[in-house]
Amino acid sequence: MERFNRRNTLPTLLGLGLSTLLGASQAQAVALYSDDDTTLTGNFLAVYGHFNSRKNYDGTSGGSTWREGFIKYGLSGTQGLGSFGSLYGTANLVSSATWGDGDAAGFTDGSERTSKFDEAFAGWKSGELFPLLGKDGVDLSWGRQVITLGDGFIINDDGINMGKGVADGDLNRGGAYYLAARHAFDKTAVLRLGGKDGLHGSLLWFKSDNRAQAKTEMAAGTLEYSAAPGTLGLTWIHGLGVDDRYASDFQRQRDGMNIYSLRGAGNAGIDNAHFSFEYAWQDKDAGAEKAWYLEGGYTFANLPWSPDLTYRYSRYSQGWDALFNGQNRGFGTWFQGEVAANYAGPFNSNTQVHHLGLKAKPLENLTLGALFFDYRTLHTGQALNLDGRETDLYAEWAINEHLIITPLVGLYKPRKGQDNGGSQFGGNGTNVYSQLIVAVPF
Structure with missing residues (x-):
């Protein structure tokens, strides 16, 4: 995960998109102290959302109106070690809540409140210590932190935030289900080698403390090559175990599971174009499962408002385990549809999705967007038929750096x-x- 230790400009905020900003708590920081070797910054992000759904997906009538909010606050710092690289670290607390009816799927009931640590990690970067690996060619970190592989198609973060509405409250993580107030894995150890250009890779171990994820523990490795046209990457993930007290029969198959994927992203040397794909294979006790997507888009930079048009096709086999995917590149990745992906389903399993997205920038600080999704259930049988269509219209208006x-x-x-x-x-x-979401980053 890229770490930001500086204040972003207004265009950068719009480039992140609100849904990305919610998962990147360090994207905003206020400098508290700085000299040649040491920096200390304060992190602050407050987000409030008001939501209404005329239909419910928990077997109740009347629709739902609810509110969610969280405040993330803490410190980040770096310390230079001369020729021996540098140390860095972050500690962020999160206070979160849900009010009102609870969400439309009944995961929350409106009574959730809690304050807990989210990120709490430290790390070391090698600086110029290993010239063959480039600047900061070795990056070792550990603790509570967000881990993202590729663009989050399989592993994005530990962002599921259930409330008291299911499992007699045993899965409660403190509210703010849609806003996903907490993202960090509980325990991690990450070794990144080779920087971000040319050939580089990583070895990772991470363990969730999220009961909704059965406290899954996994190891992973990546190998990537990045150049001007884009990045090609290989990923391997191995399941090390789950907590049987919270695991469903489906989640128990994560113990011993192996996942392999090939992915790519870039412009393929075509100005204003963007392409990405991933093909993933899960090998688990119940048999092999597959998921993949192809995406292409183009920004018409010479037209008024610079419209960007994107098409994506994705397919998830009947027993595909969506694991830890989540919002990564903005609305629609990898929660495909604000209603479908959050409340109604499908939840990235046993489905194919056609997606068409259009966004434009009438002003530097304003982005307008439209998203269309067509869902088809692959196998009904005993499963729900979640065929449907969704259209989402949204605006992202950065009034200033802090609103x-x-x-x-x-x-x-x-x-x-x-x-x-x-x-x-x-x-x-x-x-x-x-929904109406207001974010106040500093």
């Missing part, structure tokens, strides 16, 4: 309702969903 407002309206139309094999209570009519 971002993001309204969104979603129209979700399932093929089936709860009474005939779907998940939406009260039939298969179109659900009108709205």
Whole structure:
């Protein structure tokens, strides 16, 4: 995960996108002390969201109106060691809550409140100590931190934040389900070699303390090559165990699971274009499962508002385990659809998704976007039929460096309702969903 120890400009904030900013708590920092060898910064991010869904997905009628919020606050620092590189570290607390009815899927009930550490990690970078590996060619870190592999298609963070609405509250993580107030894995050890250009790779160990993830423990390795046209990468992930007290039969298959993937991202040498793909294979006790996607897009830089058009096709086999994927490059990755991916399903398993995205910048500090998703369930049988379509319209307005407002309206139309094999209570009519999120980063 890239670490930011400086204040970002307004265009950078818009480039991150709100959904990325929520998962990158160190993207904003206020300098407290700085000299030639030492820096100390204060981290602060406050986010509040108001949500309304006219339909529910937990078997109850009447829709839901709820509010979520969190404040993330802490310190980051670096200490130079001369020719021996540098030390760095971060400690961030998070206070979070949900109010009102709780979310439309019933994961929260509106009574969640808690304050806990999220990130608490330290690390060492090699500086010029190993010239063959480049500047900071060795980066070793450990503790509570976010781990992301590639663009988060398999491993993005530990961002599922269940509340008291399920499992008699045993999975409660303190509210802010949609905003995903907490992202860090509980225990990690990460070794990165070779920097970010040319040939580079990493070895990782991480363990979740998230009961909704059955406290999964995994090891991983990556090998990547980056050049001007883009990056090609290989990933291997091995499951080391789960906590049987919280694991479903499906999650127990993570123990001993092996995952292999080939991925790529870049412009392939075409100005204003962007492409990405990943093909992943899960080898587990119940058999092999596959997931993959292809994506291509183009920014029409010479047109007014510089519109960017993207198409993506993704497919997840019937028993694919979505593991730790999450919001990475903005809305739609890898929660595909604000209603479907957060409340109604599908949840990146047993489905194929066609996605079309369009965004434009009428002003430097304003991005407008439209997202369309078409979902098809691969195998119904005993599974829910989650065929449907969703259109999301949103704006990201950075009023200044310390205030971002993001309204969104979603129209979700399932093929089936709860009474005939779907998940939406009260039939298969179109659900009108709205949210307004206000972020205050420093």
